[in-house]
Amino acid sequence: MTSKRPTIDDVARVSGVARVTVSRVLNGGPNVRDEVRARVMQAVEQLDYKVNPQARSLAGGASRLLAFVFASDPENDPNSYYESALELGALRACLALGYQVLVQNVPDQTPDYRKRVLDLITTQRCEGLILSPPYSDDVGLIEAVLAQGCKVVTVSPGGPGRGTTDGVGVDDEAGGYDLTRELLRLGHRRFGFIAGLEGHLSADRRLKGFWRALEEQGLGERDCVVLRGDFTFRSGTHLAPQLLDHPLKPTALVCANDDMAAGVLSAAHARGLNIPGDLSITGFDDAPVAAIVWPPLTTVNQPVKVLGQRAVELLVSRLNGVNSTPEPIFQQLEHAVVSRQTTGLA
Amino acid sequence: MTSKRPTIDDVARVSGVARVTVSRVLNGGPNVRDEVRARVMQAVEQLDYKVNPQARSLAGGASRLLAFVFASDPENDPNSYYESALELGALRACLALGYQVLVQNVPDQTPDYRKRVLDLITTQRCEGLILSPPYSDDVGLIEAVLAQGCKVVTVSPGGPGRGTTDGVGVDDEAGGYDLTRELLRLGHRRFGFIAGLEGHLSADRRLKGFWRALEEQGLGERDCVVLRGDFTFRSGTHLAPQLLDHPLKPTALVCANDDMAAGVLSAAHARGLNIPGDLSITGFDDAPVAAIVWPPLTTVNQPVKVLGQRAVELLVSRLNGVNSTPEPIFQQLEHAVVSRQTTGLA
DNA sequence: CGCTTCCATGGAAGCGCTTCCAATTGCCGG
DNA sequence: CCGGCAATTGGAAGCGCTTCCATGGAAGCG
Numbered sequence: 001m002t003s004k005r006p007t008i009d010d011v012a013r014v015s016g017v018a019r020v021t022v023s024r025v026l027n028g029g030p031n032v033r034d035e036v037r038a039r040v041m042q043a044v045e046q047l048d049y050k051v052n053p054q055a056r057s058l059a060g061g062a063s064r065l066l067a068f069v070f071a072s073d074p075e076n077d078p079n080s081y082y083e084s085a086l087e088l089g090a091l092r093a094c095l096a097l098g099y100q101v102l103v104q105n106v107p108d109q110t111p112d113y114r115k116r117v118l119d120l121i122t123t124q125r126c127e128g129l130i131l132s133p134p135y136s137d138d139v140g141l142i143e144a145v146l147a148q149g150c151k152v153v154t155v156s157p158g159g160p161g162r163g164t165t166d167g168v169g170v171d172d173e174a175g176g177y178d179l180t181r182e183l184l185r186l187g188h189r190r191f192g193f194i195a196g197l198e199g200h201l202s203a204d205r206r207l208k209g210f211w212r213a214l215e216e217q218g219l220g221e222r223d224c225v226v227l228r229g230d231f232t233f234r235s236g237t238h239l240a241p242q243l244l245d246h247p248l249k250p251t252a253l254v255c256a257n258d259d260m261a262a263g264v265l266s267a268a269h270a271r272g273l274n275i276p277g278d279l280s281i282t283g284f285d286d287a288p289v290a291a292i293v294w295p296p297l298t299t300v301n302q303p304v305k306v307l308g309q310r311a312v313e314l315l316v317s318r319l320n321g322v323n324s325t326p327e328p329i330f331q332q333l334e335h336a337v338v339s340r341q342t343t344g345l346a
Numbered sequence: 347m348t349s350k351r352p353t354i355d356d357v358a359r360v361s362g363v364a365r366v367t368v369s370r371v372l373n374g375g376p377n378v379r380d381e382v383r384a385r386v387m388q389a390v391e392q393l394d395y396k397v398n399p400q401a402r403s404l405a406g407g408a409s410r411l412l413a414f415v416f417a418s419d420p421e422n423d424p425n426s427y428y429e430s431a432l433e434l435g436a437l438r439a440c441l442a443l444g445y446q447v448l449v450q451n452v453p454d455q456t457p458d459y460r461k462r463v464l465d466l467i468t469t470q471r472c473e474g475l476i477l478s479p480p481y482s483d484d485v486g487l488i489e490a491v492l493a494q495g496c497k498v499v500t501v502s503p504g505g506p507g508r509g510t511t512d513g514v515g516v517d518d519e520a521g522g523y524d525l526t527r528e529l530l531r532l533g534h535r536r537f538g539f540i541a542g543l544e545g546h547l548s549a550d551r552r553l554k555g556f557w558r559a560l561e562e563q564g565l566g567e568r569d570c571v572v573l574r575g576d577f578t579f580r581s582g583t584h585l586a587p588q589l590l591d592h593p594l595k596p597t598a599l600v601c602a603n604d605d606m607a608a609g610v611l612s613a614a615h616a617r618g619l620n621i622p623g624d625l626s627i628t629g630f631d632d633a634p635v636a637a638i639v640w641p642p643l644t645t646v647n648q649p650v651k652v653l654g655q656r657a658v659e660l661l662v663s664r665l666n667g668v669n670s671t672p673e674p675i676f677q678q679l680e681h682a683v684v685s686r687q688t689t690g691l692a
Numbered sequence: 693c694g695c696t697t698c699c700a701t702g703g704a705a706g707c708g709c710t711t712c713c714a715a716t717t718g719c720c721g722g
Numbered sequence: 723c724c725g726g727c728a729a730t731t732g733g734a735a736g737c738g739c740t741t742c743c744a745t746g747g748a749a750g751c752g
Contacts, residue, residue: 005468007738018702023740031700050469054409055738057400058707074434074651084430088420091449100470102446103437122351123396124446233638262638269640292579292608294615294640305420353708364732369710377730401708404737 006047015043026051053100063125066094066101066315068308069117070132071108077232077259081287082304086132086155089308097316102126108134108199114141121150128315130155130308134199137161151318153311157330158201166318166328168310170335172202175300176209176254178337179282182298183252184217187346188280191224192243192250194260196231203231203256206284210254225250229260236263244271244279251280251346258283258290258299265293265342276344286338295341302335352393361389372397399446409471412440412447412661414654415463416478417454423578423605427633428650432478432501435654443662448472454480454545460487467496474661476501476654480545483507497664499657503676504547512664512674514656516681518548521646522555522600524683525628528644529598530563533692534626537570538589538596540606542577549577549602552630556600571596575606582609590617590625597625597692604629604636604645611639611688622690632684641687648681 008026012019017036024032025040043049057063068090070083087103094101102124106116117135120126128151135141136154142164145152154161156169183191193210196203207226214220225246229235236255240263243253255261261283265275273279275295283290286301310331317323354372358365363382370378371386389395403409414436416429433449440447448470452462463481466472474497481487482500488510491498500507502515529537539556542549553572560566571592575581582601586609589599601607607629611621619625621641629636632647656677663669 009738019738020702020740021700024701027740031698033700036700048468050465052404052471052738053469054400054403054471055707056740058398058404058709058737059739059741061707061740063400087449088451091451100448103433103449105434105437119396122394123399125398125400233634259638266638266640266642288579289635289638292605292612292635293638294612296612355708365708366710366732367730370731373710377728379730382730398708401737402710404707404739405709405711407710407737 005052006049008049008051010047011040011043011049014047015040057125062319063127064099065124065126066090066099066128066130066312067104067120067124067126068101068130068132069104069106069120069135071106071135072231073107073109074105076230080231080259081289082257082285083132085287085304086130086308086311089305089310090130090312091308092305093309093312093316097312099312099316101130101312106135114144117141118144118148121145121148126150127319128152130311130315131161132156133158133202134197136167137199137201139164151315153315153318155307155311156202158203158205161201162330163328166314166330168307168314168331168333169202170302170307170333172205172335173209173212175284175302175335175337176206177213178209178335179284179298179300180210180213180254182337182339183254183280183282183343184213186252186280186343188252189217189219189223189346190248190250190252192246192248192253193224193226194229194236194239194243194253194255194264195226196229196256198228200231203284206256223248229256229263231257231259233259233263233266236260236265237267238263240264240267244268244273252343253279253281255281255283258285258287258297261297261299261342262289262293265297276342280343280346282343290338290340298340298343299338300335301338303333306333351398352395354395354397356393357386357389357395360393361386403471408665409473410445411470411472412436412445412474412476412658413450413466413470413472414447414476414478415450415452415466415481417452417480418577419453419455420451422576426577426605427635428603428631429478431633431650432476432654432657435651435656436476436658437654438651439655439658439662443658445658445662447476447658452481460490463487464490464494467491467494472496473665474498476657476661477507478502479504479548480543482513483545483547485510497661499661499664501653501657502548504549504551507547508676509674512660512676514653514660514677514679515548516648516653516679518551518681519555519558521630521648521681521683522552523559524555524681525630525644525646526556526559526600528683528685529600529626529628529689530559532598532626532689534598535563535565535569535692536594536596536598538592538594538599539570539572540575540582540585540589540599540601540610541572542575542602544574546577549630552602569594575602575609577603577605579605579609579612582606582611583613584609586610586613590614590619598689599625599627601627601629604631604633604643607643607645607688608635608639611643622688626689626692628689636684636686644686644689645684646681647684649679652679 283299290297629645
């Protein structure tokens with residue numbers, strides 16, 4: 001066992017000042033002479049003193065705890081790059097800002113999901129929440145959290161979530177549009193689209209952008225078959241046949257994320273199709289899997305890790321009062337079409 | 347803002363007992379009459395009281411905080427299923443046990459990595475650490491942590507780590523052996539092997555099992571080219587040419603994990619090779635990517651999520667004194683060869 | 693020069709909980 | 723009927739920190 005850790009009183013004694021003064025120095029408070037500040041810092045150094053975060057939050061009433069809530073069920077979707085990357089970005093930012101982040105998986109089919117989320121605030125004393133889709137558009141949930149005095153930042157809100165609280169994300173609609181333009185340029189005129197889960201509004205915006213690009217070319221609903229998947233590889237493989245065998249005979253299959261696109265690709269391989277010769281396939285996100293499959297997948301890059309990081313920064317700026325704009329802020333980051341090898345001439 | 351949260355004193359007042367008694371009930375202490383216990387629980391219910399974890403750990407001297415430390419650099423290896431799955435398993439187990447887990451990424455090339463890890467104990471007050479490779483075999487680090495009075499469980503220790511503290515893992519050596527037996531059965535006699543990073547001893551055990559299987563068939567060093575990768579997809583694609591162009595002309599490439607195998611597969615596709623007709627490829631871990639690539643990868647399954655969960659359970663059982671066996675415990679879980687479609691007759 | 697004002701510091705209280713120890717009760721054998 | 727012991731409860735102290743308020747001195751002002 002270790003000898004006991006030094007406390008703030010030890011520092012105070014060694015540096016010959018009162019406990020409050022040490023506290024002031026530690027928290028960057030004003031009204032401390034430079035000489036005293038230096039003396040305290042030296043004592044801190046000498047004793048290898050670290051504040052006790054538990055004591056600090058008990059006394060100060062601030063836990064410096066954030067929570068990252070995600071919905072995807074890892075049993076069903078074991079590979080969710082999106083969530084891991086968000087988390088990682090959040091973790092990084094927290095480290096820099098002196099906050100901690102609790103990661104919480106709350107499958108959204110859970111009947112008491114709202115209670116589960118609110119428990120993070122009551123039980124763990126979280127001061128801020130990062131909500132990823134589909135929670136980022138669950139206005140009821142967001143308002144319930146806000147009502148508890150807990151700040152919220154949403155990741156990729158698709159609509160209603162945006163007006164309610166701060167958020168970060170890319171322009172999904174523009175992403176879908178840009179990607180589709182590229183497909184149209186390659187001569188494709190008949191499409192299949194695998195959309196995401198109901199309620200994931202940001203994913204639906206991708207579809208909206210897709211339609212807009214089609215309409216600009218005078219194309220419409222009769223030129224595309226739309227199906228809904230659940231973002232998993234498996235749903236891609238399951239849904240592909242319906243698209244491939246459809247009388248419309250699509251020449252390009254557009255998927256709302258990369259995992260489903262990888263599933264479609266796999267199903268296409270199983271049929272002996274030549275990609276992109278016989279069929280073009282696109283994803284969304286630019287997850288690692290996009291570069292791993294063969295041939296590498298054309299997709300839309302979004303900086304997911306940065307999204308997680310920005311979410312934390314936004315949250316913390318609200319918490320420490322640096323930012324107190326009354327209206328919600330939405331930080332939009334850049335997306336980019338990444339043309340790889342699953343797309344070719346129609 | 348919320349009205350203030352109820353405290354233990356509120357519960358005491360409502361249930362008409364002293365604060366200590368409430369504390370006893372909350373912590374499942376002995377010597378409380380059933381009638382009183384029920385009364386307290388009812389008050390807790392009625393007030394929707396939740397203990398304040400910060401206050402509890404300050405008073406009780408136990409933070410109920412664990413940390414999960416992993417080394418892989420996510421910039422370089424953006425897809426590490428292994429770490430995410432361990433984390434998820436740990437998270438799940440913690441939720442059930444009332445502990446919290448801090449996730450910490452400490453790249454092992456960091457010069458002050460040891461300090462970074464020890465800081466988790468001093469700064470965050472963690473009571474237990476989960477160390478994944480290669481830290482699981484860093485005896486110096488483990489002992490330094492132990493010396494601070496912090497418990498340690500290692501994940502997949504490959505050798506030295508095992509005798510030092512508790513651990514969980516599969517029998518990597520047997521996994522490598524079983525997989526290789528399968529390859530030999532298919533008639534392969536000339537091999538390429540992409541090993542993992544230096545210092546990842548559990549990954550090296552896979553190679554050891556591989557050799558053992560070869561020796562049983564009277565094969566040896568001259569029948570296999572061995573290279574070292576870094577577990578990433580990219581290192582698989584980079585290393586593949588050296589193996590494919592080697593005068594030995596290997597008919598099967600064995601990789602220490604799935605990502606590298608996926609890289610090799612991709613490189614093989616780029617050359618127009620027919621898999622498994624021209625070449626067999628195997629991975630290790632049975633990560634999601636193994637099922638996603640085309641053709642799906644033959645590999646060895648290890649229950650990574652369960653590993654993470656067991657690690658936490660082991661740690662907690664040490665912390666609360668349920669388990670106080672003096673010698674280190676190693677929990678070995680089952681592995682299984684998963685034959686998919688990247689392996690065929692030589 | 694007496695007054696206010698500002699700066700730098702310290703004293704005391706208390707955050708919500710657990711732990712240590714003392715007090716009370718009921719019940720035993722002798 | 724009494725000392726003793728276990729079961730049950732409560733009082734008080736204190737974990738390590740921040741916050742509120744008081745203090746003393748230096749500086750500013752007419």
